[in-house]
Amino acid sequence: MLLQVGEFCELVENDLNSLVDELSVLTNRQSPYEISAWRNSLQQLSTSLNHPLLSPFHIQLGGSLSLEYNLPASSAWCDAILLGRNQHRPSAVIIELKDWDLSGDQPANRETLILHHGSPYSHPSDQVRGYVEYCRYFHSEVIEGKADVSGCVFFTSAKDATIYKGHPYQAITAEYPVFTRVPYGSQDGLPAFLSECLKEPDQEFAGRFEKGTYVQDRSLIRQISKLIQGDQKTFVLLDNQRTGYELCLDRIDNLLKKTKSSHQKEKLVVIVEGPPGSGKSVLAAKIWAALSHDERMQGNNVVMTSTSSAQKTNWQILFQQVAGHQAGRGVILPSNKYNPGLTTNWMKAERAKGHPVTAQSWRQNLKLFAKIGITKMPDNQIWASVVDEAHALFDPSLEHVAGVQNAGWQVIAGPQAYHIIRASQVSIFLLDSNQSYRDNETTTPDKITEWARELGVPETNIEQINLGGIQFRSGGSKEYVAWVEHVLELNDEPHHLHWRSTPDNVDGVFDLEVADDPEELVDLLRAKHQAGMSARFISSYSRKWKTKDIPDAHNLPPSEKDFFLAYVRKGQKKHWASIWNFLGDDESYHWFIQAPPGSKIHQDPFCEVGCPYVVRGFDFDYLGVLWLSDLVWRKDHWDANFQNVHETAWRLTLSRARHENPRGPATAELIRQLKRGYRILLTRALKGIYLWIEDPETRDHIRSML
Structure with a gap:
């Protein structure tokens, strides 16, 4: 949404509700938190833009402001971008508005992370750095118009952000500074920074920037x-x-060659x-x-x-x-x-x-x-x-x-x-x-x-x-993949077990073991991890994701976590508990995949369970697969246990299957998708798969296939 700064300030003062409603429709973000954050942040931004330091540069007389700017060909939205000229060329200043309560926040071990209310979040300056670098390298008007791009963070509720500027954040906040609310008329803070970056309006540049497209530097x-x-x-x-x-x-x-000779694009x-x-x-x-x-x-x-x-x-x-x-x-x-x-x-x-x-x-x-x-x-x-x-x-x-x-x-x-x-x-x-x-x-x-x-x-x-005939995962064994497909009845081709590494088959290239319980599964994986290999837990969506919106899910009581699995070990009844992979404030899978320092999974790689999408396009040496009674073996065939299928991407198929009586094509389709899901899970490790299978009959069947 491109506005003149004066127009924006007038809207904030006289019709803030309508402005917030427009932004909500534009971004499709309608939560009470978002609405409240806009109301407070936009008022504080308006106050800063009315600062005397900016008056000599005519920001209010024609300077441009883009609110909730969607970066070209990206899912990222910039809260606010001021557009004008500096002393030499067009200039864009990206402002990340944070209406955060900073009480209790602590530094993490890396400059890219901050512990906000006990959980790791991207440091706002690193967030801005991503927006700035994206514009510098992938925005048509920035590249073609040789525009300068800079950025900063504005905490619109806090008066003290010392934690965000101290160690280890000195370098990143020097380039992408952090500002808080300051008394009107102060010569420091956000207005002073903006006055250094913007000297005069440039509405033509602002219009071109707003309509910019994806190009590459x-x-x-x-x-x-x-x-x-x-x-x-x-x-x-x-x-x-x-x-x-x-x-x-x-x-x-x-x-x-054809295009060059004929001057026609094919x-x-x-x-x-x-x-x-x-x-x-x-x-x-x-x-x-x-x-x-x-x-x-x-x-x-x-x-x-x-x-x-x-x-x-x-x-x-x-x-x-x-x-x-x-x-x-x-x-x-x-x-x-x-x-x-x-x-x-x-x-x-x-x-x-x-x-x-x-x-x-x-x-x-x-x-x-x-x-x-x-x-x-x-x-x-x-x-x-x-x-x-x-x-x-x-x-x-x-x-x-x-x-x-x-x-x-x-x-x-x-x-x-x-x-x-x-x-x-x-x-x-x-x-x-x-x-x-x-x-x-x-x-x-x-x-x-x-x-x-x-x-x-x-x-x-x-x-x-x-590309058939080549295999890089599963110890390089095409035969293992064929065995998986045979077990899941996805093919009826001949198979053998020469691929499996056992004490009696030292020439085997891939480990596959069925553990007696989750505790043994953890022991097997931890031994590999301590030997320097990468390892994680994964599972199909056979459990609900109850903790997705809980920021400190790791500290929940065991019975309230996503996984609370009962088992018997040496005659004693026990439970094993864990949560689905933590997504963080950016809803990104990199927390589980990369385990950055400061994250819970960096401390313990087995404190979370990866969902099926985590293993797409990324490999670990060893995977512990929790097979939890969604796909079960019954006598002589595979069947679906509806109550343990929680894959939201299968809602249509699952709904159709549940309404079938007797079971028919929709149930067959659900079973087919479950099989495909396990084919994915069982063929993603480089060196070995360790399984715990909850359902006894299914566990016995898989063991019989070995």
């Missing part, structure tokens, strides 16, 4: 790609991976299929790096497209580590960001005009939306999009998925893969159709091919590559 992209290209340990390619890699680049070379779609552990993610990174490092890509965007929040987190962490700073995260473009701009408000307006806007009418919806003439993701905005785990892309147009959760995607926009092809000149999809897990994961190679043809991609520009 080539120097950063080349830096990351060079490091990935040179990392021969993490990103090595073998056999079919190398073939797939060379085929992808060969097809792109041909496309570039699209290219490459579909790479492979089973779990076949190296699709490494191949995706190498393809991205090769394209980004190619001098012919000058001025073109090459992105990694993520298909889930967990996968996005994993890729962002990787690229941040490679880049050496947060801007590396901006290379990752969530699939939801390919929506050209269709919103709920637009849908309501069109329906009021008599247009039947539904998920099934998505093609007509796009034609209606095109009449507006404004789009957030234009055709061919991205030169190349590399989509890992493309099987998780959402196709809401299918009749049988009507009503499923949209996971942040506007279902009226149609299939995500369609928009990726539309918005990209080159689209590379890496997928395993058998890993489609949620009700809304409905994208297949055939559908991708269909949409490519619909968008005018020549048949000769649609390539399919298969």
Whole structure:
């Protein structure tokens, strides 16, 4: 929402309720906490902008303020951005507004974390640093207009933020300072900082900034790609991976030559299929790096497209580590960001005009939306999009998925893969159709091919590559994966147990043990961790996530945690308790994956249980799998225990199955999805899987298969 500063101050003084209502609709954030925070923070911001220090620079006479600015092609929202000019060029100042009570807050061991009310949160200055770096490296107007971008934190309720500025935060707060409320007329604080960054208005720059799009700073992209290209340990390619890699680049070379000779832009779609552990993610990174490092890509965007929040987190962490700073995260473009701009408000307006806007009418919806003439993701905005785990892309147009959760995607926009092809000149999809897990994961190679043809991609520009026959996880054993699929009745191919490492089979390459109880499971994993290996607990959603919104869930009484498992050990009745993976204030899976210093899981890697999405695109040496009676073996077949299925992404399938009497196709579909879920869990470790199976009959069956 772009306003003149004077206009903003007047709204705060005379019509604050309407302003807050508009922001609530804009951001779709409507909690009482958000409303209260806006009311207080906006009043304090208005007071600061009316400060005498800013009067000589005419901030109120034409300076611009963007409220709740959604960074281009990102899910991040900046609370406030002041836009104008400094002494030399356009200038943007990002202000993170924090209406926090700071009482009792303590420093953490890292400059990026703070213990807020006992739980680790991102330090607000680090949050601002992420926004600033994103704008510097991925905002069209900042890059093309050579604008300066700076940032700060404004605590709008606190008068003392000493904890946030002391050790170990001196360096980060020197660059991204922290301010609190100061008496009106004081020569220090936020107004003084703003007066150094902004000297005069620039409404034209403000307008261009507000409409900015995602582009890439080539120097950063080349830096990351060079490091990935040179990392021969993490990103090595073998056999079919190398073939797939060379085929992808060969097809792109041909496309570039054809484009150069004919001056006509053609699209290219490459579909790479492979089973779990076949190296699709490494191949995706190498393809991205090769394209980004190619001098012919000058001025073109090459992105990694993520298909889930967990996968996005994993890729962002990787690229941040490679880049050496947060801007590396901006290379990752969530699939939801390919929506050209269709919103709920637009849908309501069109329906009021008599247009039947539904998920099934998505093609007509796009034609209606095109009449507006404004789009957030234009055709061919991205030169190349590399989509890992493309099987998780959402196709809401299918009749049988009507009503499923949209996971942040506007279902009226149609299939995500369609928009990726539309918005990209080159689209590379890496997928395993058998890993489609949620009700809304409905994208297949055939559908991708269909949409490519619909968008005018020549048949000769649609390539399919298969990575079958190679295995990097599970001790490199294709036979182990085949055994898992056999046990789950996903195939009936011959299998053997030569892969299993036991005292009698020292040549085995993969550990698999079924523990007697959770306590033994912990002992097995802890021994591996103490030997220097990475290890975690994971489980299917066979328990409710009761603690998701509880900030200090680790300290709950055992019976109130997500997992409170009864078992008998040496004749004694016992309980084992734990919580689901902690998400933190940023609702990120990196807490569980990275276990940063200061976090509970850094102290004890077995104090949380990872959900199924945590292991997507990220590997641990050993995994302890809690198999908790959602998928059970009964006599001679697999069955679903409805009361232990709590996967919210299966609500539609579960509801249909519960209403079947006798059990029929919906129950069969639920069992199929449960099997796919366990296939994912059981094929994600590098060296070994340790199991505790709650249901005795199921436990006996698995042991009999060994």
